[in-house]
Each structure stands twice: as C-alpha cells, then as structure tokens.
Amino acid sequence: MIQPEILCQSPIFRGISPEDLEKLFSQIHFQVKTYQKNDWIVNRGEVCDRLLIIQTGSVKAEMNDYSGKTIKIEDLSAPWPLATAFLFGKGNRFPVSLSATSGVVILSIPKPEFVMLLQLNSMILTNYLNTISSRAQFLSQKLKFLSFKTIRQKMAHFLLEQAGDRLQTVEISQSQGQLAEMFGVTRPSLARTLGEMCREGLIETDRRCIKILDKTRMNQLLKS
Amino acid sequence: MIQPEILCQSPIFRGISPEDLEKLFSQIHFQVKTYQKNDWIVNRGEVCDRLLIIQTGSVKAEMNDYSGKTIKIEDLSAPWPLATAFLFGKGNRFPVSLSATSGVVILSIPKPEFVMLLQLNSMILTNYLNTISSRAQFLSQKLKFLSFKTIRQKMAHFLLEQAGDRLQTVEISQSQGQLAEMFGVTRPSLARTLGEMCREGLIETDRRCIKILDKTRMNQLLKS
DNA sequence: GTATTCTTGTATCAAATGTTACAAACAACA
DNA sequence: TGTTGTTTGTAACATTTGATACAAGAATAC
Numbered sequence: 035m036i037q038p039e040i041l042c043q044s045p046i047f048r049g050i051s052p053e054d055l056e057k058l059f060s061q062i063h064f065q066v067k068t069y070q071k072n073d074w075i076v077n078r079g080e081v082c083d084r085l086l087i088i089q090t091g092s093v094k095a096e097m098n099d100y101s102g103k104t105i106k107i108e109d110l111s112a113p114w115p116l117a118t119a120f121l122f123g124k125g126n127r128f129p130v131s132l133s134a135t136s137g138v139v140i141l142s143i144p145k146p147e148f149v150m151l152l153q154l155n156s157m158i159l160t161n162y163l164n165t166i167s168s169r170a171q172f173l174s175q176k177l178k179f180l181s182f183k184t185i186r187q188k189m190a191h192f193l194l195e196q197a198g199d200r201l202q203t204v205e206i207s208q209s210q211g212q213l214a215e216m217f218g219v220t221r222p223s224l225a226r227t228l229g230e231m232c233r234e235g236l237i238e239t240d241r242r243c244i245k246i247l248d249k250t251r252m253n254q255l256l257k258s
Numbered sequence: 259m260i261q262p263e264i265l266c267q268s269p270i271f272r273g274i275s276p277e278d279l280e281k282l283f284s285q286i287h288f289q290v291k292t293y294q295k296n297d298w299i300v301n302r303g304e305v306c307d308r309l310l311i312i313q314t315g316s317v318k319a320e321m322n323d324y325s326g327k328t329i330k331i332e333d334l335s336a337p338w339p340l341a342t343a344f345l346f347g348k349g350n351r352f353p354v355s356l357s358a359t360s361g362v363v364i365l366s367i368p369k370p371e372f373v374m375l376l377q378l379n380s381m382i383l384t385n386y387l388n389t390i391s392s393r394a395q396f397l398s399q400k401l402k403f404l405s406f407k408t409i410r411q412k413m414a415h416f417l418l419e420q421a422g423d424r425l426q427t428v429e430i431s432q433s434q435g436q437l438a439e440m441f442g443v444t445r446p447s448l449a450r451t452l453g454e455m456c457r458e459g460l461i462e463t464d465r466r467c468i469k470i471l472d473k474t475r476m477n478q479l480l481k482s
Numbered sequence: 483g484t485a486t487t488c489t490t491g492t493a494t495c496a497a498a499t500g501t502t503a504c505a506a507a508c509a510a511c512a
Numbered sequence: 513t514g515t516t517g518t519t520t521g522t523a524a525c526a527t528t529t530g531a532t533a534c535a536a537g538a539a540t541a542c
Contacts, residue, residue: 119391119394119395119398120391120395121387121391122384122387122388122390122391122392123387123388123390123391123392123394123395124388124392124395125395126391129398149380149383149384152376152377152383153376153377153380153383156373156377159373159376159377159383160346160373163345163346163347163387163390164346164347164348166346166347166387166390166391166394167343167344167345167346167347167350167390168346168347168348169394170343170347170390170393170394170397171343171344171347171348171349173394173397173398173401174343174353174397176401177397177400177401177404180401180404181442183442183500183528184527184528184529185528185529209488209489209490210489210490211488211489211490219529219530220529220530220531221489221490222491222492222493222529222530222531222532222533223528223529223530225490225491225492226491226492226493226529227529228491229491229492241489241490241538407498408497408498408499409498409499410498433518433519433520434519434520435518435519435520443499443500444499444500444501445519445520446499446500446501446502446521446522446523447498447499447500447501449520449521449522450499450521450522450523451498451499452521453521453522465507465508465519465520483542484541484542485540485541485542486539486540486541486542487538487539487540487541488537488538488539488540489536489537489538489539490535490536490537490538491534491535491536491537492533492534492535492536493532493533493534494531494532494533495530495531495532496529496530496531496532497528497529497530497531498527498528498529498530499526499527499528499529500525500526500527500528501524501525501526501527502523502524502525502526503522503523503524504521504522504523505520505521505522505523506519506520506521506522507518507519507520507521508517508518508519508520509516509517509518509519510515510516510517510518511514511515511516511517512513512514512515512516
C-alpha cells in the first residue's frame with residue numbers, strides 16, 4: 035500500500051494533505067513494488083513510461099559505458115522521484131540504470147494515470163512543472179557557466195553575478211578548493227588566476243573577500 | 259483576436275483542431291498585444307508570470323551583459339512559444355530581453371489561466387510537458403558532452419554514440435569545421451587530434467568516413 | 483600553548499589547446 | 513580545361529591549464 039505521510043514530503047506531492055493524497059490514489063491505477071538489496075530496478079535504455087517514486091530505502095543510479103562497465107552517478111533516497119525529466123519528451127528512455135542499495139519500496143504510476151493525476155489536482159501539476167522547469171533552469175545555468183573558456187572569464191562571470199549591480203565586494207562562502215571544483219579546474223590554477231588578476235588591478239583579495247576594482251574591464255573579459 | 263489556424267501549429271497546441279482551440283480559449287482570459295518593429299516585448303529579469311506565444315511576425319532574443327551592452331542570442335518566429343522553461347520553477351524571470359524584429363502579434367496567457375488550460379485539455383498538457391522535458395534532455399545531453407575535457411574524449415564519445423553497438427564506420431554529415439564548432443574547439447585542433455588517433459591505430463579516416471578500429475581502447479579514453 | 487589539520491600562495495614542468503599560416507585535395511562552375 | 517572557393521592536413525609557436533610539490537598562514541582540537 036502507499037504511505038501518504040511519506041509521499042506528501044516528495045517534491046511532487048508537497049503541499050497535499052495525506053488524506054487528499056489517499057483519495058487521489060483511489061482514483062487511479064498504480065503499483066507498489068518491493069526490491070531486495072542489489073536488485074535491478076530499471077536498466078538504462080528501458081522505455082520510461084511510468085513515474086517511479088522511492089517510498090522506502092535508497093537507490094543507486096549508474097551509467098554503464100559502451101564496454102559494459104558501470105560508473106556511479108548518484109544516490110537517491112525516499113521520497114524522491116526518479117528520472118522526472120524523462121517521462122515526457124522525445125527520447126523517453128531511462129538515461130541510467132537503477133539498483134537498490136537497501137530494501138526498497140517503489141511506487142510506480144503508469145504515464146497515462148499520472149497525466150490523469152496532473153489533471154485532477156493543480157497542486158501536483160504545478161509541483162511537477164516546477165520540478166522539471168527548475169531542472170532545465172539549473173542545467174541552462176550550468177551550461178552558460180561552462181561556455182566561458184578561460185578561468186579568468188569564469189571568475190569574472192562568477193564575481194559579477196555574485197556582486198550584482200550594487201555591491202563591489204564579494205565574500206565567497208566556500209573554500210577556494212570547493213570553488214575550483216565548481217569551476218571544473220584545479221585549485222592551484224584558480225589561485226594563480228586570482229593572483230594575476232590582483233597584480234593587474236582588476237580585484238583585491240583578502241582571504242575570502244574579493245573586491246572588484248574595475249567592473250568595466252571585467253566585463254570586457256566576457257566578450258573577447 | 260486569436261488565430262486558431264496558426265496557433266494549432268505551435269508545439270504547445272499541436273494536434274488540436276482549430277475549432278476545439280477556439281472553444282478552449284473562450285473559457286479562459288488572455289490578451290493579444292501588438293508591437294511595432296524594434297519595440298521591447300519583455301526585459302531581462304522581468305517576472306515571467308504569463309505564457310507568450312508569437313502569433314505573427316518574428317522576435318529577437320538578446321542578453322544584456324553587466325555593462326549594459328547586448329548580445330543577440332536567437333531569432334524566433336510564429337507560432338513559437340517564448341521562454342517555456344521559465345514560466346514555472348524557482349527563478350521564474352525572463353533570462354533574455356525580447357524585441358520585435360517586425361510587426362508582431364503576441365498572445366499572452368496569464369500563468370493561472372494556462373494552468374487551467376493544462377487541466378482542461380490533456381493534449382495541451384502532454385505537449386507542454388514534452389516541450390520542457392525535451393529541453394531538459396537536450397541540455398543534459400549537451401552538458402554531458404562538455405564534461406569530457408580533452409578533444410580525444412569528446413571525439414571518442416561522439417564516435418561511439420554515433421556508431422552505436424553495431425556499426426563500425428561513422429559518416430559525419432557536417433564539415434570538420436562545423437564539427438569543431440559543436441565541440442567548442444578550433445578546427446586545426448580537431449584535425450590534429452584525428453591525425454593522432456589515426457597514427458595510434460584507433461581509427462581510420464577517409465574524408466567524412468571514420469572507421470573505428472578499436473572500440474575497447476576507445477572506451478578506456480572516456481574513463482581516465 | 484601546542485600540535486594538528488585545513489587553507490592558501492607560489493613555483494616548476496608537462497600536456498593540451500589556441501593561433502596563425504600555408505599547401506594540397508576536392509567541388510562547383512564557367 | 514581552367515578557375516575559384518571550400519575543405520582538409522599539417523606545421524611552428526604561444527597560451528592556458530593540469531600535476532605535483534612545498535611552505536606559510538589560519539583555524540581547530542587537545
């Protein structure tokens with residue numbers, strides 16, 4: 035059976051009372067499946083024609099490369115939905131393989147039934163739309179960031195975004211190492227670039243505080 | 259007034275008859291706005307609380323940088339929807355500025371009304387979900403591609419993806435220059451890498467045909 | 483206070499890629 | 513056939529970044 039108290043904490047059913055959730059589920063068909071540890075839940079490439087939500091336990095997403103070996107992508111646990119962005123769209127196949135890392139209970143809602151659910155309840159609809167849209171926005175943001183080629187440009191983009199129109203001083207919350215990881219570069223390379231920008235009079239640094247001295251010149255870095 | 263014959267060719271209203279479309283629109287509130295050439299339609303950063311669809315004419319998307327200058331992003335024309343991935347989600351603000359490149363008629367549907375439309379008609383709902391999901395999938399794909407750091411890796415990924423499980427020979431449809439642009443590298447660099455891979459016995463090239471000689475070794479490139 | 487651990491700044495060398503330039507192969511066309 | 517423009521292969525050099533190592537400063541624990 036479904037567990038409304040857990041499901042209503044899922045991003046998709048957030049804001050819906052357990053009672054309402056039970057009523058909604060009484061109107062549609064669905065399955066609840068149980069898996070043992072290390073069981074395969076879905077294989078990469080399988081058609082994604084149902085929404086899966088973890089009700090209990092945790093799941094490991096893996097991608098197997100062209101030679102058959104696997105690389106771990108991420109860990110997911112209750113009450114998270116699986117592969118929300120692949121239920122619709124053109125290539126609606128699972129991009130990863132999923133296996134149970136503990137005893138797992140999965141709620142499986144066929145796509146037509148889920149569409150019905152979306153039409154029955156506008157909260158579920160907006161929740162689901164918010165989920166996919168946020169993901170698209172996140173990816174879009176990340177892509178824009180990666181489009182800057184040199185570390186200088188990434189740094190300039192980051193600083194100008196953090197500072198906004200008003201501020202001149204940015205205090206970074208992470209360590210330099212974490213920042214480097216976010217940039218996808220090595221820590222010494224980032225430090226070197228910061229040092230160079232200091233010497234050129236673009237910024238001033240004091241541990242975690244970075245002061246932008248010349249916004250105009252910083253902007254020009256992003257265009258060339 | 260709305261033009262059902264045009265709108266039903268939009269990705270969002272595809273598959274709906276002009277008659278049904280007219281009935282649907284009689285049930286909701288919406289606006290139809292006219293713009294002259296070079297008029298601003300929306301500014302970057304404005305709250306995105308309505309769905310915009312171009313009914314006539316064409317529109318230019320621009321991004322203005324931190325210093326105020328603008329860079330052209332893309333051209334859009336009827337009957338295309340605007341910024342579909344930003345109507346929902348967390349940061350629901352327009353990521354770009356939009357201006358008319360000709361006389362333009364824009365259909366503007368407030369978000370709550372659009373949600374109602376999604377609940378009234380399951381075709382519109384799946385169309386819209388397909389649109390956003392496809393975008394998320396496209397971005398995800400692109401991001402994965404950029405995650406490979408060296409040109410060798412990008413090339414290996416590209417070739418193995420194109421070839422699939424069966425084929426050994428890939429014929430690229432674009433010129434080497436266009437391929438390089440897609441990879442985000444310069445043309446001579448790509449040619450050099452291809453040359454090296456040839457000499458190492460990984461591939462054989464003949465103009466636009468590339469034959470993969472050693473899939474196993476090619477796979478190993480993707481892991482290191 | 484002292485030891486330990488984490489963070490930062492810096493240096494050196496190697497690897498990867500960009501930049502520029504040029505010639506050969508190919509395609510389209512008069 | 514010859515001409516012109518495009519695509520491809522290749523080279524030399526500059527720039528950027530990665531890899532590794534080490535020392536000094538800062539934070540934390542004991």
